[in-house]
Amino acid sequence: MMTSRRLLQLAVIVVALAYPIVTSGSPVWQRLGALVLLAAISASAWNIVGGYAGQVSVGHAVFFGIGAYAAVVAFVHLDLPPILGAPIGMLLSVAVAVVVGVPTLRLSGHYFSMATIAVGELVRVLSSTSDWLGGAQGLGGPAMPRTVFDLSFVSAMPYYYIFLAVLTGLLGLTWWIERSRMGFYLRAIKDSERAARSLGVSAGRYKLHAYMLSAAFTSLAGSLYLCMFGFIDPESGFGILLSVKMVVMAALGGAGQLFGPLIGALILVPLEELSNSLLGGQGAGITFVVYGAIIVIIARFLPSGLLSLLERRPHPGTKAAPANPNPASGHAD
Template sequence: MNRYLFFGALVVLALVYPLLVQGIPVWERMGALVLLAAIGASAWNIVGGYAGQVSVGHAVFFGFGAYAAVVVYTHLGWPPIAGAPLGMLLSVILAAVIGVPTLRLSGHYFSMATIAVGELVRVLSSTSDFLGGAQGLGGPAMPRSVFDLSFLSATPFYYIFLAVLAFLLGLTWWIERARMGFYLRAIKDSERAARALGVSSGRYKLYAYMLSGAFTSLAGSLYLCMFGFVDPESGFGILISVKMVVMAALGGAGNLFGPLVGALILVPLEELSNSYLGGRGAGLTFVVYGAIIVIIARFLPSGLLSLFRPRPSKPAPKSEIASGHAD
């Protein structure tokens, strides 16, 4: 009962947040930034957290989404948001193309292959004139209609992002309880055992990867609508991929709300430390940011949510070490 009350209070808080900070643009924007980061990290969570396939190349999908949005504007004159479905579709196809060869790989090999694919796409994008090359492409400089989603305040973005995140978390929640969720957990715990039990592990990993890619792409399209510019580095850069992983891991990967919690901590931390320390130009922002991540990882290696939900089924320390390269 208490838990529902707590949860309900959080939902209400999320809904009224913009009213609480109304007239303070920086905090209005902060809310939107947190939700946007949470969408990306939650999308990553489907394959990285639930299925345990640690992709460090999700920027590929993010970039596809961002570029799809800007390309329909640049080449067709459509509002950028119209590119979002296109980006999602392309990302699903792309996920299949990348996933078939890479998802066979285990553990770190998969992570490294996704890094390589991410870098590959980044370099190729910078040589494509269609994508604006290394200079990147800008969205509509001036809003032409309401569909360009060019708002003075970040509050409309906040509610758009909130709706998307709610849908994504709902979908994840449903998957968690559906057959696919069972399969994914089984694959994560031991792929060999899952296969022995007749789970077609390759297929379910691929489904998770495609779904994850589609929503990461949506996050990219939304990013473009808000910021209005993308170049190879801000679309496909490895930092984009790493941040998704870090946010999910910080909150608790494989946990429905883990990525949101991670975003709630890291985004304000990054913004505030940059605002208060960045102007000195001594790199102090990242000294603080890095130190806080290290401290959290040191004391809560399974993420912040492990504080509230001790999971006895989690492997004991020694078996983690024992995993060696025997897996």
């Protein structure tokens, strides 16, 4: 049992590391790997507040856009390599998360989601009126790489490894939170905020901390996006579709689970890219008909996400009870 699990882990690590080398003959597949990882970073970042704390933000593009714009502004206005804007974007995102989070995190359920949608749209419209941010036309990064620090490569391989490193760090941090006291409190808040409060958990504070952390990493994903694509405009930075995609990716894989967003990204990003490559040229929007239908089918049969498939297997007879690591509870009745 232990060894087969170890083997599986090893295999995953080998595949993850070797992927861009194996696919080096095909820039498209290589790039697809990088795109999956980038999507997984933002969805995993969303997962901290949306999955673990159960606060379904549908406005996370705000942070993604701040990250992307911070990077491009570093280049356009300060003549620095875009990636140097990333830490500034993260700090700014944390600050915005406090400003937005303090009033909205008090809202329950759908109200919070709707408020985050409104904030997202508000920021999108405002960004398109700012000449400093390039207005609606958007801003471009370095047209041609000046130094390697511009992170502008022809091959997707460097992006792949950078994204892999960031994702690993983020998942490591999430794993640590999961097992820390904060993770315990977040789960309690998600189950029942009232109960958690009555036990003396400062729900507001923990939710806000999760929101801030989530914002910082979403912002980093935005900065990385800018380095790879070299262009940002209000729609691709702050668009509502971007926010919804983060939610959908995490929900599809399994929100509130460490690898849920990654699984979601592994399914959705290739699905989107491949269906567009195969069907998009015909120009009838079949791409999204297929894409939408597959999401509907997964939601219909696995409403808790794909990872719920694995959960059920060890407990065939029982009613979807969460795995209990404590053997003592086995003979309770």
